Amino acid sequence: MNTFYGEAFEYEQPVLVSELTSRLSESDSTMVIAKGKVVEVCQAKGCWMTLELPNSETMRVTFKDYGFFVPKDLGGKEVVLKGKATISETDVETLQHLAADAGKSEEEIAKITEPEKGYAFLASGVTVVE
Known part of the structure; x- marks a missing residue:
């Protein structure tokens, strides 16, 4: 039986995270159940993670209402998540905060000077694929 973080949900054929990028255009968002590989997790609390995309x-995955966290050792594992995928822009201050959470050096953090456009996912539930 799967352990869920946040809301438990049923899934049979989740969309691959790598396929979400083609479903999203500039102003789009989509509610979806998706599957992907975790690259990095917030090492402070487990309050965000990143999933692998092509290229x-x-x-970046955050959790609805800051209502739950995931284990900090999920890097490299497959997860299924339910929520809303969007294209977003992250400001410099937030990017620097996220880099600090990820354990980056002061030098690496200082190099962050531009906002970043990217893909985001607001998850209401996450489970690790066993």
């Missing part, structure tokens, strides 16, 4: 890009 060495990543999708």
